Amino acid sequence: MLADAEKNGPKPAPLIEAFRRTWGRMIIGIGAALLGVGGFFLMTTFIISYGTDELGIDKSVMLNATVIGSVVEIVVLVVAGRIADRIGAWTVCAIGGLVTMAVAFPAFWLVDTGKPALVYLGVGLGICALSIPYAPIGAVVSGMFPEAFRYSAVAMSYNLAGVVAGFVPLLATSLTGAANGASWGAALLLMVIAACTAAGSFASGSLMRRERAARPAGDRVEVAV
Incomplete structure (x- = not known):
């Protein structure tokens, strides 16, 4: 890349080029990264207000x-x-996406009991599940994009996932209100977010294998994908 830049000069507007050439991969990256950010907002920011306002649980417990x-x-x-x-x-x-889908409703059911020990277990279970994909998400998203657009494409994937995730607590509050204070709307939202991450992760696996196969043999780095 350095040799190409010295010969042909820097590429113009790398962000625009990244959008033009890798917008589909960015959508996959947003989906893969969504649970680690949006799910965390749901199980921390939203869960505190839900527990205190809807269930009457002491704020210190939440x-x-x-x-x-x-x-x-x-x-x-x-x-x-x-x-x-x-x-x-x-x-x-x-x-991690599949595990979070499985525990979404049980986690909220435990919080719904209002008993401190079960509330701790429910919140801990939800955060535990959504943290599984958050650990390696950096390797997943960066491995999806060609080197020439990687920096801009990864940055936009993460930041757009953060923008979408910022609306999660508000959407969860609206769903809870529509359900007359019941938690099923928020639990369903967590399940949908987890499904997006599972689908994005499966799709990214195919892209990572394709990128790896496209590299010249001498340039490949042996990593598990």
Whole structure:
């Protein structure tokens, strides 16, 4: 890339070129990254207001639940990252999306009990599940794009995922209100977000294999994908 830049000069408007040439991959990247950001907002920002306003749980209990969940997340990030080194980053992301889909409703049911121990368990379970794909998502998104557009494309994928995720607590609040305070709307939203990440991760696996196969043999780096 440096040799090409010295010979032909820098590429004009790399962000525009990234959109023009890799917009489909960006959509996949947004989906793959969505759970790690949007799901976290749902299980921290939204869950506190839901527990206090809708269920009447003491705010200290909800805050403690998110702290416990954050501690659990640290452990999950380390473990999931090491597993990703062995079986592939996109595989771990896809598994994390599927696991989160499975625990979305049980996590909210536990919070709905209002009992502190079960609230801690529910929030911890939800954060634990969505942290699985968050660990290797950097390797997944960066591995999807050609080197010439990677920096701009990865940056936009992450940032657009963050923009979409910023509306998650508001949407969850609206769904809860439409359900007369029941948690099924928010749980369903978490399941949909997790499904987006699972689908994006599966699609990214195909793209990563294609990118790897397209590299000259001497330029390939042996990594598990």
